[in-house]
Amino acid sequence: MFSLTGAEISHFLLAMGCLLAMAHLLGFIAERMFIPRVIGEVAAGLVLGPTLLGHFFPDAFKWLFLGFPTEDKLFGLLYQFGLLMLMFCSGLKFQTRFNKEDAKITSALVIGATIPAFIVGWVAADFFNITPYLGSANNALAMKIIIAISIAVTSIPVISKIFNDLGIMHTRFAKIVIACAGIHDVLLWVALGFATAIASQKGVFTVGTALTSVGISLGFIFCTLLLGYLLFKRLTIVKQNLLFRSSNLGYFLFIMFMLASLAGSLKVETIFGALLAGIIAKVALPNPVSERLEQSVSNISFSWFIPIYFATVGLQLDLVRHFNPWFFLTYLLFATLTQTAAVYFTSRIMKQDRFTSFNLGLAINDRGGPGIVLSSVAYTTGIINQEFFAILVMLALVTSWIPGTWLRIVVTKGWRLMPGDENIVPQRRNDDKIKTITKSTTS
Template sequence: MTYTTSDTAHVLLALAILLATAHGCGHLFARLRQPRVVGEILGGMVLGPTLLGAVAPAWQAWVFSSRTATGFVLGAVYQVGLLLLMFASGTEVRSTFESGERRTAVLITVVGTLVPFVGGLWFFGWFDLQVFIGPANNTTAFLLVLAVAMAVTSIPVISRIMLDLGILSTPFARIVLSAAVLEDVLLYAVLAVTLGLVGNRPDDIVGLPALLSLQRNPTMSTLYHVAVTLAFFTLALAAGPSLFQRAARSRLNVIHRSSPTAFLLVVVLLVSGISLVLGVAPLFGAFVAGILAQTEDAQLQQAQQAIKQFAFASLVPMYFALVGLRLDLSTGFDVAFFVALLVYASALKSASVYVGARWAGERPVGARNLAAALNCRGGPGIVLASLAYDAGIVNGAFYAMLVLLAVVTSIAAGSWLEAVVRRGSALR
């Protein structure tokens, strides 16, 4: 492909429009005390087929899809933005296990993850969901995506909500983040296995799965991805932090001595690459890299903040805007079914968290607030939808429903906690 000066100008225009719209809408929602990510997604929807594509389809297509080069660059921004988002999410794990509320967090995790997960599988039997299965035509993968969508909780969005409300340092916030971390590590492992089940197209097979010719044996492919995913997370979380500390302190580490920020970026890329070679989606490598980067080193902490500041100023907002850009609510969107999905998923998640919190000895008011907070699906819910759509597990209509499920539950969680704080009511 020949890349011309005209292509460069076109790419820069598309990126400028995308970034400006994402930040403009994100800022508007932040002023309304709503999650910024919701505004960024809706900004993308404004630029996509749902709104701009319906009003001025020729102009919308000219900006975002008329040139191959623009598609390639936007695809790269989407992937790198996702990696940096997952790295930032992984770093949130650092401060979540320092409190003494582990019993509550563990019980909430067990009940609040297992019940919605099983409930998601049960939901499949109530409705004819075959129409929502994507081109991969894998019912097992679809079931797992649906189950994860019911159970997932957003670390980045709920932590940002609590930061904006000034409650991030409270015991309530520590319980929420601890439970969210435990839930997401478990559910991301399930999602990694799910993606492995459908990674059977010749152009999708790289690394060890390609060397072992797993695409020829679906049973072995399933067993391989289950075993490798569990081994990857277990070994990385058990041995990774000490290896990271040794590498960071090594006198031979010229990268860290030159630039701690560059060292962290190399770690993100390296761990993501290793996960890809093993057959695990690279975003999980980035998530693990964020967890591994646990350090008291002031330089590395500053480097983490530098990466986050750059990511959340540029690539991450554009990632969420691109998620919205791909949504098309003008065709094939079943409003009645979405409402049923939203009510069922929210009731199931909230009720299970409430039961887990009460079982742990929380007062009713605390259990209600925990239930509202942990029903926030936010970023992970959107990532789940994007990955499932990219892998062909779900079709465009169900992708839109999963994204909107994450958006609406994030708004609900933010509104609930904002009302509690505004009234001066107790969180627990």
């Protein structure tokens, strides 16, 4: 009970170690090429998965990742942990302090970037022949919702990473984009919960089903944020909280797991619980505590769980046999133009200049982590098949690449991101300081 043989443990550690090392190596190379690290981490799964290793050396791939009956389940468990940690970290990036003007712009962008893009995606699903891409649930309505979300979704983790890498996290531009992405994604996760709910009911859809699913999701969000805020505020930093005193990180991980478990019990996606746990911690705790928590969570998450998660996404892709490049290019252009145009025109309505509006449009078009989460959840629940799963993952990767490259050009050239960010001085990360120290000690 609760045990593996020594040979199975040894084999799993070998496979996991190879995947983790490849994820960090290709992630490092991607960053040196000014590409978001997540692209390199997914590429690790492509290299060691069916796309390359499995295509040219199928026996080696099967031996490494399917070497004993439960090995795939162990990777599945790590995959789920990585997904939860990614959403928890995303919640910790949530922005809460705004002046009146920034709040007004953020609210307008949330509405303007969500509703038009979602509607266009929904309508476009009727023009695409989606039948060949339906998953085992065989639910066209659920897939239409997934398509609409894929057009409108934005990434907190990747765009935050881009801002950190460029040293512009302190700018007005970064604060507005991250806040917009956070609120944006919470709304879209409600739609995702609805899609998975109707998919699980094998095509049975009624108004009651819709109201129940959306009501449970919204009720869970509202109650969790309200009660969580009050409890975190009153019970976290007190002498009687022995769990917090014994381990700050352990306490918050416990809260995250409990909320994720509760979400799953209510048939709301478990990622909701992890995301809300991060948001509550960010909003309710004093800044020094939330920043220390974010640093602690980031250390363990971005060194192990999250790279394994993204690499495992790559392991599930077979771009040789299950990928249509022409359909992908069409879908990429459609999704990018729709989302960017929605943000651009909303920004112009808010009286922002053309260059600012273009910057906002490209930044909010970044689908990154949430785009991959969307594809993962839709695939595992049978809404989409492997071909469309590959399309959505590649869409998330390419739309992460575009803003990363463009914003680097803007910062390097010294151009203004938006009014209020004139003559900004990039603030480099601690990693850069460590690299500088390392170079000085080795020279």
